[in-house]
Amino acid sequence: MTVPTNRFPDDFVWGCATSAYQIEGSPLADGAGMNVWHRFSHTRGRVVNDENGDIACDHYRRYESDIELMKQLGLQAYRFSIAWSRILPEGTGRVNPAGLGFYERLVDRLLEKGIQPTATLFHWDLPVALDDRGGWLNRDIAGWFADYAESVFRRFDDRIKLWATLNEPWVVSDNGYLHGTAAPGHRSLFEAPIATHNLMRAHGAAVQAYRATGRHQIGLVVNIEPKYPASTSSEDVAATRRAEAQMNRQFIEPAMLGRYPEELRDVFGEAWPDWPASDVEQIRQPIDFIGLNYYTRAVVRNDPGAWPLRAAPVRQSQVAHTEMGWEVFPQGLTDTLLWIKDRYGAPPIYVTENGAAFADPATAAGDVLDDPRRVEYFRTHIRAVHDAMRAGVDVRGYFAWSMLDNFEWALGYSKRFGIIHVDYATQKRTPKASATFYSGVIASNGAVL
Numbered sequence: 300m301t302v303p304t305n306r307f308p309d310d311f312v313w314g315c316a317t318s319a320y321q322i323e324g325s326p327l328a329d330g331a332g333m334n335v336w337h338r339f340s341h342t343r344g345r346v347v348n349d350e351n352g353d354i355a356c357d358h359y360r361r362y363e364s365d366i367e368l369m370k371q372l373g374l375q376a377y378r379f380s381i382a383w384s385r386i387l388p389e390g391t392g393r394v395n396p397a398g399l400g401f402y403e404r405l406v407d408r409l410l411e412k413g414i415q416p417t418a419t420l421f422h423w424d425l426p427v428a429l430d431d432r433g434g435w436l437n438r439d440i441a442g443w444f445a446d447y448a449e450s451v452f453r454r455f456d457d458r459i460k461l462w463a464t465l466n467e468p469w470v471v472s473d474n475g476y477l478h479g480t481a482a483p484g485h486r487s488l489f490e491a492p493i494a495t496h497n498l499m500r501a502h503g504a505a506v507q508a509y510r511a512t513g514r515h516q517i518g519l520v521v522n523i524e525p526k527y528p529a530s531t532s533s534e535d536v537a538a539t540r541r542a543e544a545q546m547n548r549q550f551i552e553p554a555m556l557g558r559y560p561e562e563l564r565d566v567f568g569e570a571w572p573d574w575p576a577s578d579v580e581q582i583r584q585p586i587d588f589i590g591l592n593y594y595t596r597a598v599v600r601n602d603p604g605a606w607p608l609r610a611a612p613v614r615q616s617q618v619a620h621t622e623m624g625w626e627v628f629p630q631g632l633t634d635t636l637l638w639i640k641d642r643y644g645a646p647p648i649y650v651t652e653n654g655a656a657f658a659d660p661a662t663a664a665g666d667v668l669d670d671p672r673r674v675e676y677f678r679t680h681i682r683a684v685h686d687a688m689r690a691g692v693d694v695r696g697y698f699a700w701s702m703l704d705n706f707e708w709a710l711g712y713s714k715r716f717g718i719i720h721v722d723y724a725t726q727k728r729t730p731k732a733s734a735t736f737y738s739g740v741i742a743s744n745g746a747v748l
């Protein structure tokens with residue numbers, strides 16, 4: 300009997316992912332400007348238990364020991380984000396040397412330990428100074444973002460070889476401007492499309508800036524949640540297309556094809572402008588890869604009362620779900636990787652985030668009971684990546700979300716995604732069983748699956 304080999308290509312990259320505001324702490328240290336998530340989380344009622352990122356995982360001060368843990372895990376790469384307001388406290392203009400200095404120390408330490416640094420320029424933590432000037436609603440932000448990008452490209456492109464402009468712009472537009480559940484906390488049908496468009500214009504401007512000075516690779520990280528109709532009824536199928544366009548194609552489509560999905564006018568109505576063709580052409584800058592963040596799928600039904608999509612998820616009973624209430628559905632990762640390949644011209648893809656939240660209580664003895672479902676989540680989803688690769692998808696790497704338990708945005712510290720447990724009272728790190736499992740996957744290049 301031939302054992303199906305799960306081995307990945309020799310140059311396949313295994314890593315973990317985090318983001319600045321979720322793990323660093325010290326958000327205002329050493330001259331950093333305030334970011335919108337600091338202001339949002341310090342606004343009562345916005346975050347579970349009114350928690351915030353003032354300390355988080357204290358990574359700003361503990362990065363050296365955290366990198367030691369990465370080394371012990373055998374990580375080959377580490378995906379982090381750069382906090383815009385550490386580099387440019389006012390968002391534009393004056394550069395903060397101490398902010399650059401922190402990332403310099405982080406990058407150099409990673410390289411010393413043989414771990415590839417891969418950086419995301421924007422992971423939701425917009426400088427407040429720019430939010431106060433309109434933020435993603437101000438067309439000037441494309442230039443502001445390009446200037447910020449240039450300042451870090453110049454400093455780090457000799458050591459960082461994989462860049463991403465934006466992380467999950469859908470979350471910023473949908474949660475931050477449409478529904479108000481994320482910073483900056485707006486709830487407007489008219490603002491969300493403007494934020495979408497300026498996010499993508501900023502992406503295009505940063506890619507153009509990179510092409511002028513950069514020597515390596517730059518891409519866009521999108522969250523894609525494949526949508527499956529709850530029935531074959533025309534209403535459910537139409538609702539599924541609306542939901543799929545609004546989450547899964549609103550950002551990748553202009554970036555890769557130079558057009559917005561036509562369903563967005565059906566979703567936003569008169570709130571969806573006729574964007575100038577020149578804008579969309581500027582957004583469509585050739586990129587070197589797509590970063591895919593995958594967690595789950597959605598089964599969708601028509602729901603006329605669900606604003607503004609007129610679509611609602613249908614919970615799949617009798618199957619496993621994570622602490623987020625997300626169905627465990629590894630087939631959706633294979634389907635999504637094949638969908639990107641077939642629809643967008645087979646671009647190189649990195650799975651830039653994949654992981655699961657489970658409770659993982661610490662015992663009185665100080666052990667951590669890693670829910671065995673997290674190991675199974677990683678096992679089945681990494682196999683799903685391999686299935687897609689066997690079907691011809693050009694996947695270059697996989698980054699587990701997340702290296703550490705961390706600040707889960709509006710859910711505060713109530714959800715644990717880490718393969719390393721963090722005791723927030725003591726900042727003690729404890730590798731979970733899933734860390735041991737993932738370390739074995741890396742060491743065997745997937746053969747242990």
Ligand SMILES: N#[N+]C[C@@H]1[C@@H](O)[C@H](O)[C@@H](O)[C@@H]2O[C@H]12
Pocket residue numbers: 318321466467522592652700707716
């Ligand atoms: N929720 N959830 C977990 C995870 C979030 O913590 C990341 O910051 C996002 O990039 C993406 O939403 C995924």
